[in-house]
Amino acid sequence: MKPDVRVQADAFDSGVELAALEQRGAGGIASFIGIVRGDGGLEALELEHYPAMTEQALGGVAAEAARRWPLLALTVIHRHGRLVPGDRIVFVGAAAAHRGEAIAATNFVIDWLKTDAPFWKREIFGDGRSQWVEARAADDAARVKWDS
Amino acid sequence: MKPDVRVQADAFDSGVELAALEQRGAGGIASFIGIVRGDGGLEALELEHYPAMTEQALGGVAAEAARRWPLLALTVIHRHGRLVPGDRIVFVGAAAAHRGEAIAATNFVIDWLKTDAPFWKREIFGDGRSQWVEARAADDAARVKWDS
Amino acid sequence: MALEILYFAWVREAIGSDAETVEPPDGVETIGDLIGWLAGRGEGYAEALGEPGRLRAAIDQVFASMETPLGEAREVAIFPPVTGG
């Protein structure tokens, strides 16, 4: 099983990704989709990344998930560039014989992306303000639990 | 937020269900899809249920999930009747502002369905054998963890 | 008291019926009592209901334990542990 890992500026279609996972003979498919929210007058999110490192880092976590759980398929997509509220940022989907494996692998990858994937978000508001998003301690805690 | 709970013989489309959840202003959408596997020569799965109890039981767990986590949307679909390998049995999807809430609610509902929804599966094999699926202790353990 | 009894899965198959109306005698006060009394009604019943530890039940569409009193129950369902999801 080779994970399908993509780092791209282009939009993607969750339904297409899910349908592909459903055709792999799995008993369970878990997925997570992250979407830009328009809270507090947010007009856009700019995602900067470290191209030489990003694909290798995402490929590394996908390979680690495939090592920990017997997966039939794993898809990880992360967008960069300028996104607006309602746009999808990230898709993680895993297919496995049993539900526990698909769910655990999906949660592992999404927790990991928050803390170990070289992306930085800048929020741009309708009133002209702009700020870099700060890392959250809760995300570090979520990530650390997979180390045990 | 009123959960969307359906117990039906008809097939459903995961992509359509996911797309509906994506349009609720959420930051995160988690989903789980259960599919009939063709292991060991399985030809069909017959799902019997207790109609007077099923919708009320599923509605109860959906309401409990909505009480525990601030959800923007929750969809629970469970099929009954005769299904063949590749058919979807169950869909659980949750939309929330933050990923942790969507993921936890989805996992809660799927664990609960395994142990507390009045469905019984009969496996029918290509060689004519047929047997009722036995409940698994692991499912009970997964369910019990939500009681704490 | 007239009680509607429903059977599901292999319990239904062993008994050969998915529902019946019964009038349990005095002394049948709990789900466990009811199952014990029904088990004496014939061969299929004994096969289906002879080991209550393998069974689960609901009173008026709510899960109930073997010790639950029938009370004002109108519908009792008897079935194996569920296997949905």
Added chain:
Amino acid sequence: MALEILYFAWVREAIGSDAETVEPPDGVETIGDLIGWLAGRGEGYAEALGEPGRLRAAIDQVFASMETPLGEAREVAIFPPVTGG
């Protein structure tokens, strides 16, 4: 040794550049040493690099701590904690 340095997010903005090639002097042996030395190069550098506790780094595209020796590093990236996902 010539070292390619990359800056991201507000580190890049404060320094006003996304990359530069430097030749650190003897005694600059770890990521922490490198950041301390770069911080002395001017106002934007001091602002971006003055508090190493707020920074993260990678050597040749692999995360590294402040204590990691530069060794044979060819590319060092300096950036705030990541906020992807």
